[in-house]
Amino acid sequence: MYRVIEATFVCSAKTAAHIPQPAAPEVAFIGRSNSGKSSLLNALCAYRSLARTGRTPGRTQALNFFQIRLAHDGRQARYETMFVDLPGYGYAKVAKTESRAWSDLIQPYLQQRDNLKAAVLLMDCRRAPEKEELWFLEQNYRWKLFVALTKSDKISRNELKKRADSVRRELSLGQDALYCTSTLRGGKLGIDGLLQALGAQLFRASGKL
Numbered sequence: 545m546y547r548v549i550e551a552t553f554v555c556s557a558k559t560a561a562h563i564p565q566p567a568a569p570e571v572a573f574i575g576r577s578n579s580g581k582s583s584l585l586n587a588l589c590a591y592r593s594l595a596r597t598g599r600t601p602g603r604t605q606a607l608n609f610f611q612i613r614l615a616h617d618g619r620q621a622r623y624e625t626m627f628v629d630l631p632g633y634g635y636a637k638v639a640k641t642e643s644r645a646w647s648d649l650i651q652p653y654l655q656q657r658d659n660l661k662a663a664v665l666l667m668d669c670r671r672a673p674e675k676e677e678l679w680f681l682e683q684n685y686r687w688k689l690f691v692a693l694t695k696s697d698k699i700s701r702n703e704l705k706k707r708a709d710s711v712r713r714e715l716s717l718g719q720d721a722l723y724c725t726s727t728l729r730g731g732k733l734g735i736d737g738l739l740q741a742l743g744a745q746l747f748r749a750s751g752k753l
């Protein structure tokens with residue numbers, strides 16, 4: 545089992561020049577504004593306020609880098625990785641100049657970052673995939689894509705299963721690529737499963753398997 549044993553904020557990059565030199569395999573968290581990226585990141589690290597969360601969509605307006613140290617029960621080694629909280633897309637009230645960050649900053653990051661090994665695409669479980677989500681799946685990125693259906697506590701288990709099946713079909717996702725998550729205190733769901741999948745993917749990608 546993988547566990548996060550340390551999580552530290554590294555920096556916030558508003559321009560390409562501020563993106564840190566590649567130091568460890570990275571996982572990016574992508575999703576519409578307010579989809580729950582910062583909350584999921586905190587839950588994965590079992591911290592309540594590593595990444596700032598909020599009711600105001602569009603709060604995260606930079607790439608935020610967090611250095612994460614993972615341990616694995618069965619192995620002695622420690623694994624360094626970086627979690628990257630990306631600005632949300634698709635929020636109309638964010639000024640045009642801000643949303644341009646998507647094409648000027650984030651797209652090149654996703655396309656060119658060699659040490660980016662996985663990305664988690666977050667979708668509120670109550671929404672159907674829209675053009676932005678479908679667009680991701682058409683990109684030929686080198687990294688492994690995971691999808692998290694967030695805020696799973698907002699609908700019944702039955703409804704959630706139906707939604708997960710339909711998203712899996714629509715996005716042609718394998719069994720290991722889709723996770724239903726909830727970060728509610730006392731009602732966490734899917735967080736550990738996703739962490740294990742990310743740990744395994746990073747381990748594979750770092751060539752040590």
Ligand SMILES: Nc1nc2c(ncn2[C@@H]2O[C@H](COP(=O)(O)OP(=O)(O)OP(=O)(O)O)[C@@H](O)[C@H]2O)c(=O)[nH]1
Pocket residue numbers: 575576577578579580581582583584596597598599600601602603604605631632633694695696697698725726727728
């Ligand atoms: N009920 C419930 N609410 C959640 C969950 N995850 C996040 N939220 C709430 O959704 C809102 C947005 O969460 P954030 O984590 O800030 O979302 P974000 O994707 O980082 O938003 P931006 O930084 O604006 O792009 C907050 O009010 C959270 O408390 C969840 O699993 N369940």
Ligand SMILES: [Mg+2]
Pocket residue numbers: 581582583596597603604629
């Ligand atoms: Mg955020």
